[in-house]
Amino acid sequence: MKVGVLGIGITKFGEIWDKGLRELLLDAQLLALKDAKIEAKQIDALYTGNMCGDSLSGQLHVGAMAAENLNLDKASIRVEGACASGSLALREGVLAIESGQADIVMVNGVEKMTDVSTEQVTTALMGAGDEELEGFNGLTFPGLYALLAKAYMTKYSKLTRDLLAEVSVKNHFHGARNSYAQFKSEITIDTVKNATMVADPLTLFDCSPITDGAASIILASEKTAKAMKSQVYITGSGLANDSLSLARRSSLTSIPAGAVAAQRAYSQAKIKVDDINFAEVHDCFSIAEILAVEALGLAKPGEAYKLYENKDTYFDGAHPVNTSGGLKACGHPIGATGVKQAIEAVEQLRGHAKNRQVKDAKIGVTHNVGGSGATVCVHVFKGE
Amino acid sequence: MFRESSIIRWRNYNDRYKLIGYKCDQCGKTYFEKKGLCTCGSLTFDEIEFSGKGKIVTYTKVHSGAEAFQEQAPFCVAIIDLDEGARITAQLTDCDYEDLKIGMEVEAVLRKFYKSGEKGVIHYGTKFTPKF
Numbered sequence: 391m392k393v394g395v396l397g398i399g400i401t402k403f404g405e406i407w408d409k410g411l412r413e414l415l416l417d418a419q420l421l422a423l424k425d426a427k428i429e430a431k432q433i434d435a436l437y438t439g440n441m442c443g444d445s446l447s448g449q450l451h452v453g454a455m456a457a458e459n460l461n462l463d464k465a466s467i468r469v470e471g472a473c474a475s476g477s478l479a480l481r482e483g484v485l486a487i488e489s490g491q492a493d494i495v496m497v498n499g500v501e502k503m504t505d506v507s508t509e510q511v512t513t514a515l516m517g518a519g520d521e522e523l524e525g526f527n528g529l530t531f532p533g534l535y536a537l538l539a540k541a542y543m544t545k546y547s548k549l550t551r552d553l554l555a556e557v558s559v560k561n562h563f564h565g566a567r568n569s570y571a572q573f574k575s576e577i578t579i580d581t582v583k584n585a586t587m588v589a590d591p592l593t594l595f596d597c598s599p600i601t602d603g604a605a606s607i608i609l610a611s612e613k614t615a616k617a618m619k620s621q622v623y624i625t626g627s628g629l630a631n632d633s634l635s636l637a638r639r640s641s642l643t644s645i646p647a648g649a650v651a652a653q654r655a656y657s658q659a660k661i662k663v664d665d666i667n668f669a670e671v672h673d674c675f676s677i678a679e680i681l682a683v684e685a686l687g688l689a690k691p692g693e694a695y696k697l698y699e700n701k702d703t704y705f706d707g708a709h710p711v712n713t714s715g716g717l718k719a720c721g722h723p724i725g726a727t728g729v730k731q732a733i734e735a736v737e738q739l740r741g742h743a744k745n746r747q748v749k750d751a752k753i754g755v756t757h758n759v760g761g762s763g764a765t766v767c768v769h770v771f772k773g774e
Numbered sequence: 775m776f777r778e779s780s781i782i783r784w785r786n787y788n789d790r791y792k793l794i795g796y797k798c799d800q801c802g803k804t805y806f807e808k809k810g811l812c813t814c815g816s817l818t819f820d821e822i823e824f825s826g827k828g829k830i831v832t833y834t835k836v837h838s839g840a841e842a843f844q845e846q847a848p849f850c851v852a853i854i855d856l857d858e859g860a861r862i863t864a865q866l867t868d869c870d871y872e873d874l875k876i877g878m879e880v881e882a883v884l885r886k887f888y889k890s891g892e893k894g895v896i897h898y899g900t901k902f903t904p905k906f
Contacts, residue, residue, distance in 0.1 A: 513840040521776075522786065523807055524863050526887070526899065528836065528843035533851055536834035544832070544876055590835045590871070637853050637861040638809075642832055 391658055393484050394615020395622040395771075396494070396608040397426025398733045403603035403721035404572040411440075411447050411502040414604040416459045418726075419498060422606035423460075427618075433608070434492035436466035437482040439475035439499040440725035443468075445514035447502050456498050465492075472518030473674060474760030475499065476605070476728025477767035481627045483609050484769075493611050499729035500604035511600050515724075518761040520635035532597055532675065534636055534762040536589035539677040541642040543591070546692035549680060551591065555582035556698040557676040558595050558719075561712050564705060565719025567746040572601050572721030582676075596676040601721030605729035607736070622739045624732075626659030626770035628652060634764045643692075645678075645763035648685025652768045655755065659770035663687040667751045668710040668738055670731035672759035672766075673717050682757050683711060685766070705746045713738060713746045731756035732769065739773030777842050778890040783897065788821075790899050793882055795860050797822040804860040826882030828856040828902070835871045842888040854880060854902055867901040879905045 399421025401414055409417070415438070423430055438456040443449040450468075457466035469479040476499035483495040503511055516525045519534060543549050559579060565571035577595065585593035609615075615623065630650035633639055640646055656662065669686055673679035680694045688709050689697055697703050703711035714720045714734035717727060735754040737743045748754075754771045776782060786807075788794040795806045800816035806824070811817055833852035836843075843849070850866035852874075866874065867885055880902040887897040 508838075509841045509844055512838070513842070516840055522789075525840070526777075526790075527851060527863055527865055528839055528846065528849060528887070529851055529863065530836055530838065530840055532838070533834055533836040536836075537832045537851070537853055540834055540876075541832035587835075587837050589837060635863065637806075637863045642853065 391488060391625055391627070392612045393487050393624045394610045394612055394620035395624065395736050396428065396610050396615060396618055396620055397422045398607050398736050399425055400570055400605040400730060400733050401603050402570045403601050403723060405504045406602040407504065409602070411443060411449055411500060412455055412459065414502060414602060415456060415498060415500040418500070418604035418606040419456070419459055419496065422496065422608050426608040428494065428608065430460040430462060432494050433462060433464055433496045434494055435464055435486050436462070436496045436498065437469050437479040438466070439469050439479035439728055440501060441470055441472055441475050442501060442503065442514050442724060445517065446506055446511065452500065471765045472760035473672065473724050474728060474758045474765045474767050475725040477731065477756065477758035477769065478728065480607065480728060480732055480769060481629060481767055484624055484627050487609055487611050493614055495609045496606060497609060497729060498604065498606045499726035501723035501725045502602050503600045503723060504602050508600065523635040523637060530589065532589040532592055535675040535677055536592045537636060538642060538681065538762070539591055542677060542680065545643050549695040551583060552579050553695045553698045554596070554676050554680070555579040557673060557679045558582050560703055561673060561716040561718040564713050564746055565715025568715045568720055571715040571719055572599055573715070573719045592675055592677070598674045598717035598722040601723040603721060603723035603726045605726045605733055607729055607732050621774055622736045623772050623774065624769055625772045626655035626661070628654030628658065628768045630654065630766055632764050634761060636762055639763070645681045645685055645759065645766065647763055647766040648682060648757065648759065651766040652686050652757070655768040655770050661753060661770060665753050666755055668713060668748045668754045669757060670714060670734050670754070671711055671716070671757040673712055674722060674759070678759065679711065679716065686755060686757055705748055710748045713743060713748060728756070728758040728767065731758060732771070735771040739771055778894060780895060791884065793824040793826055793900055795822050795824050796820070804858050806856070806860040806862040822858060824856050824858050824860065828854040828880055830874065830876055830878045830880060831855050831861065832876060833866065833874050850874065852902065865901040866903065868903045874904070881905055
C-alpha cells in the first residue's frame, strides 16, 4: 500500500476564543491547500474527524461544513471514533484512494472545546467510555486511566512516580520547540508531582489539556503524488477494537488493541519495530504513553520505564516519542489529534521539524487511541 | 438529559439495583449487564443474581467529577471481580482511600448516586464497601 501526502495545514493549538468550529476548520483547510499547491476543486472527497461538535457546540454534520467551507459539492463525511476520530478520518481517506474511488482526498480534524466549562467537557468526553457501566458510576477519563496506572504500577513497580512524570517533562521539552503547541514551557518532575491531584496517581500535569484546534492533510494516489514530487507516503494503516469498558478487557496493564493495530499496520507496511525512527503516540495521560510504547513494541511489557530512565524518547534519543509535544504539551483538540500526529510525522520526514528534528528520519508511526483503548489506529509513514 | 431519564432507570432496574447479571448457558462465563455475543460465541444467557461480594482489582480516587458528580468529589472508584466471576466498575463508599488495597474484599450496598436538579429525581445505584 502506498498513498502520498501532498500537503499539511494546522492551526495554533490552545484556547482560541476568537474562532469557532467552522473558522478553525477553514484555517487548517486553507493552509493544507496552500502547502499542497492545489485548488480546492481538485479534491475528490473529504473526511473530517470530530468528536464533540454536538455536545460542546450544538453542531453535528461537520462533514457538510468541511465541503461548504471550500464551496465543494464533493463527498464529505464526518468520522467519529472518540479521541481516535482524526486517525479514523485519515484511514478513511487512505481507503478511498486505495479503492480507486478518489485520487485526491482532504482529511481534516477539528475540535472546539473551550467555549464551555471543564465539567461540561468532562461529561462530554466520558461519552468515549461505556456510559452505563462507567459514566453512570461517576467515572471520568482521568479516572479510567488512573485505574490503568494503579494496576500497571502495582504489577510493574519499576515504573516509579518520578519516571512516570518523565513522560510529561519530555513532552513539554518537545512542546517548547513546536510553534503551534499549546504549552511552550519546560517543566520538571516536581512540577508534575506537586500539581493538583486529578485522579490518583495522576496529577494535572499527567493529563492532556482541553484544547481548540484543527489540522488538515491532503492525500493522493501514488501516481499523482509521485508526479507532484511528494516526499512522504503512508504505507500501512492498522485499526483494532476492544470493549468500551475497562472491566471487559483481557488486561488492565496494557491496551491490547494497540498491539493488534500496530501489528496490522507494520505487516501492511512490511516493516519491523527496529525500522521505526520515531513515533507520535496517544499520551492523553502520562500512563497512556507508557502503554503506547509497549503496544508499539518499542519496549517489552513492563519495561517502558527503561526508555524514560535513559531519556531515550527525546528527539535526539534512541526512540524519539512525541516530538510534537504529544497530547500533553501540544494540546489535545480531540478530533484534530490524529491528524496532527500525521502532520508531525510528515514534518519529520520532510526534514522540516527544526530544533526538534529527528536525525535521518525515514520511517515514523502514529498511534491514536479512542476512549480508554476501545479503538486504536496506527499508521506507518515513509519518507523518500 | 439522558442522565435524568427515568426510562433508562426503569430499563436498567435489574442491573443497577438488584445486581442481576448474565451467565452464558454454553460456557458459564458471567457478565454484569447484558452483552452481545459471549466470548465463546453463544448468544443465550441465564439470569444470575450476584452475591455482591468481590475483590478490588484496581482503584483510584477521582478528585474532579463530571457535572452530575461534581458535588460528591473526591470519591473512590474501583474495578471489582465479583465472586461469581463477572467484573464490575463501581464507586467505593464508607472507606478511607489510604486504607484500600488491590485484592481487598468488598461488598455491595445501595447508595445515592446523584440528583437531577434541586427538585428532581434522586438516582440510586450500587456502590461497594470494604468488609471489616
